[in-house]
């Protein structure tokens with residue numbers, strides 16, 4: 001079978017580990033050249049080398065904090081003539097608290113990365129896509145972007161914003177042949193999940209193991225999502241196979257929600 005992303009360049013934020021890393025691996029396996037972003041430049045360079053060696057594609061890095069608007073625009077400008085065909089807005093943070101326990105600074109920090117980070121990089125990349133009249137934007141939202149959850153209202157508010165942004169950009173960008181979709185996974189087996197399961201456990205006064213068991217009890221497929229299972233959907237949404245899919249919020253949740 002021919003590779004599905006040959007000739008494409010994808011910019012992936014938060015690509016040094018977890019879901020972003022899995023998407024980077026999957027895109028490279030499908031022949032895409034990559035621009036990888038995260039804050040830790042040393043770790044990112046090591047990941048870029050590994051992926052380039054494994055798949056024989058070009059892998060560039062653009063290390064910056066997506067909350068720093070000037071740094072984001074500078075990083076995209078530094079790509080010069082390299083066209084970004086696919087933008088994956090994956091960088092994100094989580095913070096579990098009871099609503100009344102969030103400080104304003106904590107609540108705002110979640111929105112700064114998960115919402116304004118997406119705003120900055122998408123505004124930096126879209127003009128090039130509009131000029132070329134082609135592109136794909138894939139936003140990592142969450143099941144938390146579609147429904148309520150206890151004790152993580154900042155995260156859910158941020159992911160609902162990402163879903164709203166996805167739908168609005170899907171409308172605005174379609175005339176430019178730019179398709180915008182979101183992926184909404186349930187709990188994915190990454191460092192972030194280890195962190196928030198521990199935080200939820202503390203809020204509920206149980207052990208992390210008990211918290212994880214309780215979470216698994218709520219989903220028909222009684223295990224966490226593998227990062228590769230999210231990456232497979234991200235490949236589809238970047239490929240020619242999804243040419244009529246736009247403004248969607250694609251659940252990867254094992255049947256946690258069925259509407």
Ligand SMILES: NC(=O)c1ccc[n+]([C@@H]2O[C@H](COP(=O)([O-])OP(=O)(O)OC[C@H]3O[C@@H](n4cnc5c(N)ncnc54)[C@H](OP(=O)(O)O)[C@@H]3O)[C@@H](O)[C@H]2O)c1
Pocket residue numbers: 013014015016017018019020037038039040041043064065066067089090091092093113117140141142143184185186187188189190191192193
């Ligand atoms: N894990 C889950 O259960 C789950 C479920 C649904 C949706 N999601 C969403 O999927 C995305 C990836 O999650 P994950 O579980 O893979 O997270 P993760 O394991 O914590 O990895 C996060 C990645 O983002 C980077 N990052 C964090 N803040 C950044 C910033 N301000 N600027 C640039 N890069 C930043 C991190 O690298 P540096 O620290 O070096 O910057 C890292 O590469 C997030 O948007 C998350 O909300 C996750």
